[in-house]
Amino acid sequence: MHVLAGVLVDGAGRILIAQRPPGKHLAGMWEFPGGKVEPGEAPMAALERELDEELGIAVDPLSFEDLIRVPWNYGERSMLLEAVVVRAWTGEPQALEAAAIDWRLPRDIDPAMLAPADRPILAAIWLPEHYPITPADASVAHASTLVRAALARGERLLQWRLPGVPVDEVRAGAAALLPEVRRFGAHLLLSRDIEGARALGVGVHLSSAQVRELGERPLPLGSLVGASCHDPDELALASALGCDFATLSPVEPTQSHPDTPPLGWPRFAKWAENASLPVYALGGLAPAEVPMARMHAGQGIAGIRGFWNNATDPA
Structure with a gap:
């Protein structure tokens, strides 16, 4: 079943959501308006x-802009939900078939109120095009300096990944950054540290091993969960866990994994388009390649060296 959803965006950046009426499947939940292709x-x-x-x-x-395609199963019912941004229309929207409609800023929509298949659409609407990851060889002090500079230049989604630093120091460094992160309305995700994310009230980015091992979403809806993926099976598992987004790598050759064959853009596009969540391209890429990622069904670019100008720790 092919379903189209319209994401109406008004001049204030609000989007329209509609509540499913009584007697319908998932009655009472909210969704983006649309319906089946005849x-x-x-x-x-x-x-x-x-x-x-x-x-x-x-x-x-x-005014249509392709946003995301979401393959989804509701029990034995399978569908492809294709979301399209709509920025121009005539007439005042009315709840002709829905129980109610409402205009809300994306950040004010609780994912839990949406039908499950519509949650990836909400994520795709507000997730940024960039996802910088702190350099693996940085100290806490240097990584903190880099994150503050990134926030100042407009980055709003960052991964705090310092594999060579003791976990207590990693958590303390993240805690010290949080007031500034929140002041900018940004999100900082801890790499792999679910317990630390729960303690600090932040998001977590799961390793591919965690994606394969976990049986349920590790954080409640509203706390971001990302996932590192390398093939369609891991993307499917990340979606089944309820992850908000994934990275798919390596798209291009990388210095950190020189012996790993790159996916290339055609394979990335095929896998990302068939995933049920937003997917960032990762591996040998720089922010300037966002248009390329968008052309190939990606949410944007994730990266390390490309975002920090090969910055090294002066310590």
Whole structure:
């Protein structure tokens, strides 16, 4: 079943969500408006029709922007949920078929209120295009300096990864950064340290081994969970765990893993497009390659050296 969802964005950056009416599957939960593609119908024509029927608006197809494709299973019912950003329409949206509609800023939407298949759409809306990861050989002091500089230049999602530093020092360094991270409205994820993430009230980025070993999401919805993935099986497991996003690597040859064959962009695109969550391209990439990632079904670029200008620890 092919389903189109329209993500209407108004001039204030708010998005429209609709509540499923009584008697429907997942009644009471919220979703992005849209519906099924009828036999012989073009997908974008289906979206135009559904938004007219559900909201009473005429949308401008020239304003459409592809966002994410979410393959999903509700029990024995499988579907492909294709989300499209809509920025121009005529008419005032009304709840013609939904129990209610509401305009909210993405950060004010609790993922738990959304139907499960719509949660990756919300993540794709607000997750940034960049995901810097601190250099593995940095000290806590140097990594803290790098993170503060990154926040000042506009980075809003960062991974705190210092594998050579004792865990207590890693946690203390993260705790010291949190007031500034939160002042910028940013997110700092601890690498692999689920216990530390729970203690500090931050997100966590899981290793591929953790993705394979864990049986359930390690943090509640609202606390970010990322996952390191290297193949479609790990992407599927990350989605099943309820991870908010994943990195897929290595896309290009890397200094850290010179013997690992790179995926290349065509394979990255195939795997990312069939994943049920936003996917960052990682491995031998720099921020300037965000357009390339977006062209190949990626959320954006994750990286280490490319984000820190090969910065080394002066200590």
